[in-house]
Amino acid sequence: MGRYEFSSLAARNDIEAEKPWSERRVPTTLYELLSDTVSKFATRDALSFQIESGPTDKKETLTWQELHDKSVQTANLFRSLGVGQGDVVAYVLPNSNETVMTLLGGAINGIVAPINPLLEPEQIASILRETGAKVVVTLQGFPKTDVAQKVHTALEDAPDVKHVLEIDLNRYLTPPKKWIVPLIRPKVQPKHSAKVQNFNKAIASQPKTLTFEDEKIDRVAAYFHTGGTTGMPKVAQHKYSGIIYNGWLGANLLFDETDVLICPLPLFHVFAVHVVFMAVMTSGAHVVFPTPAGYRGDGVFDNFWKLIERYGVTFVITVPTAISALMQRKVDADVSTLKVAFSGSSPLPRELFNRFEKATDVKIVEGYGLTEATCLVSCNPTDGVKKIGSVGIPFPYxxxxxxxxxxxxxxxxxxxxxxxxxxxxxxxxxxxxxxxxxxxxxxxxxxxxxxxxxxxxxxxxxxxxxxxxxxxxDIIIRGGHNIDPAEIEEVLAGHDAVAFVGAIGQPDAVAGELPCVFVELVAGASVTEDELMAYAKERITERAAVPKYIEIVDELPKTAVGKVFKPDLRKSSIIRVYNAALSEAGHKAEVVEVVEDKKRGLVAKIEAKGDVDRAAVDKTLGEFTRPFDWIN
Structure with missing residues (x-):
């Protein structure tokens, strides 16, 4: 499949001018798309997964024909369990080949709803109730993860779920670990009425051709929750047309069937599902998912460059926090096959961009998207000028x-x-x-x-x-995870000594932002910042949302109607964090104020306090995403 040149706004406009989107010959349904790919690339590798991160560890690779057959069996299983076109199959899973089969089978048969396995049981139950899911696919009890326990607890408050299909990750292991798991496997005792079956055993008896008609209509095929890792998330609806559009973009602007992608991002997120996998499926390329937890998996960062060499990876799918971690490891393998790194989810600091390019001789392409738009909106041109800090040019159409x-x-x-x-x-x-x-x-x-x-x-x-x-x-974006500050504020506002709370994202060189809280006390009340931190840790269930910094102030800035004025809090945090970084690096400079710039947002103003290496200061502050200027 040939790629369009995507080098400038003019080149992008030329693609649109060639023909309107309505005249592009694209599939109507996901099954039609999968069938089209199989007709062209049946014997090519489609999907690889390895449960451990070593460059010689056991892997399982499926060809496009094999993935088609297993996904069809999965879709037929769901239909046999009473899931119709408008019904929902949810999955609460880490990455695995079965996760992709569930994704495809669920969307081919009805509506698939990926759920973040890091959520708490009450949040999982809330999404199951909101979507009306009839079937849930999750893990069988497995060491070092509580996914199975959380899901079965959630099912006690999700009465619409009638069937649970469990995936046993032990099949991916080799002896002696494969022998040990059954001996130490956590026992899960369901207290709900849903029927529990083994996923792989259940699909094995299903035919490899669809047992129902794939109606050629554009319909809702996926539900993705949004709204953060705290609170009760909202559920966004994705139609076939939006999913296929995202796949078309990747296959026509980024890569073709000869490319190999490594994607250590979770398959409950639109980035991995729509931006990566749907584009892989459209192009016939090969995607590698290392470990169930992706970048969070044991040894993934340490073995990352060796995995690129093992698979001949051409495209890295990443996020700024992962790039930061990778730059702390030596490039200790042959990565000459690597062409592009695609980064999304949150802004990329300029210094990190430069460091990665120098270490790998590979350009990073930054993109922008959101769950509510089925994801992709824009990216820096793959073939043209990349403006560091921007999210590039809007995609065609x-x-x-x-x-x-x-x-x-x-x-x-x-x-x-x-x-x-x-x-x-x-x-x-x-x-x-x-x-x-x-x-x-x-x-x-x-x-x-x-x-x-x-x-x-x-x-x-x-x-x-x-x-x-x-x-x-006011969403706080921590390493690509959205955190609703209202949930943090609600917890701390429950403390008897607290009158007002303002939660924001403070700058962080690794995560982009970290939760930071400013507190105004009730008149005459007494409490320490350490006591408030202990109070927050005890009551905020999602670890990512626990504040990294709490400051008690005499009075929070407020608007005329008494609402906490957060821009002033953000300015205060930028000054504190940037000056701490400058001091730690030994620079004779400091941020003296933060101003609102019409074009750039909040901009830190730096003043030299003696002889100072300005290039070194620029490098230190370049680790953060917020802009800065010298004033003398």
Whole structure:
């Protein structure tokens, strides 16, 4: 499959001008897409998984024909369990070949709902109830993970679930570990009424051709939860058309059947599912998933370069936190096959970009997307100028506008070049007016009559590049995970000594942002910051949301109506974090203020306090994503 040149706004416009999206000959359904790929690349490798991270550890590779057959068997199994076209199969799984089979089988048969296995039981139960899932696919009890225990607990509060299919990861191990697991496997005693079966045994008896008609209609085929790792997440609806559009982009702009991707990202997230796997399936390429936990897996960072050599990887799929960890390891293998690293989920610090490029001689392409748009919106051109810090050029058939919007979505005006406003998106992945399953949560999400309001603030420069300058929403993005500050604030507001709370994301060189909290006490009350931290740790169930810093202040800044004014809190945290980094590095410079810039958002102003190596200071602060300027 030939690739289009994606080098500039003009090249992108040429792709659109060739023919409208409605005239592109793309499949209507996922089964049609899978069948088309098998007809071209049946014997080529499609999918590889290894449970351990070593470069010689056991792996299981499926060809496109084998993946087709197993996915069809999975779809037939779900239909035999009473799951129809409008019904839901949820999975709560780490990565494995069975996870991909469940993803495809669920979406071919009905609606598939991936769920983050790191969530707590009450959150898993909430998503199961909201989606009305009839079948859940999860792990059989396995050492060093509590996924099975959490899911069976959640099922006690999800009465619509009638069947549970369990995957036993032990089949991927080799002796002696394979012999030991049955002896130490945690016992899970279900207290719900759903029938429990072994996944692989159940699909083995199913035929390898569909037992039902694949109706050629564009319909909702996936539910992805969003709204963070805390609270009760919202559920976004994804249609075949949006999923196939994301796959078309990857296959036509990024890679072809000769490419090999390594994707240590979780298959409950749109990045791994739509941006990576659907593009792999469209192109006929080969994707490698190392360990169930991906980048979090034991030894993955230590063995990463060797895995690239083992598989002849050409594309790395990554996030800034992973790049940071990789740059702490020596490139100790032949990575000459590597062509591109695609980074998403959160902004990439300039210094990290430069360090990776120098170590690997490989360019990083930064992209932008969101769950509500079925993911992809823009990326830096693969064949052209990459503006570090921007999220690149909108993809073909994606219309991005910068609007000044009213609360109900009324467009007050369209912003000009480099003028900051709310990023609004229209493309085949936007399900206009029906973004979420809950109707109430769709109110005010549409600008005009077709643009999804992202909640992100940004600008478009004279070359058509999109820059994110802030968020209209207060979401904290920690290493690509969204955290709702309201959940942190609610917990700390429950302390008797606390009057007001403001939670924000403070800059971090590794995670991008970390939860940070400012607290105003009740008059006359007494409590220490350590005591508040202990209180938060005890009551915030999601580890990622526990604050890394708590500061008690005399009075929080507030708006005229008494709401905590968070821009001032963000300025304070930038000054504190940046000055700590400068001090630790021994630089005679400090941030004296943070100002709001119309184009760049919050900008730190640095002042020299003696003889200072400005290049070294730039390198230190380049580890963070927020911009800075010298003032003398």
């Amino acid at each position: 994606t219309d991005v506008k910068i609007y000044d919007c009213g609360a109900d979505g009324t467009i007050n005006k369209e912003c000009g070049v480099d003028e900051v406003g709310e990023i609004c998106v229209s493309n085949p992945g936007v399900y206009v007016g029906k973004t979420y399953t809950e109707e109430a949560k769709n109110k005010g999400l549409v600008a005009g009559d077709k643009y999804l309001r992202t909640g992100d603030l940004g600008r478009i420069d004279e070359d058509g590049y999109l820059w994110i300058t802030g968020r209209a929403k």
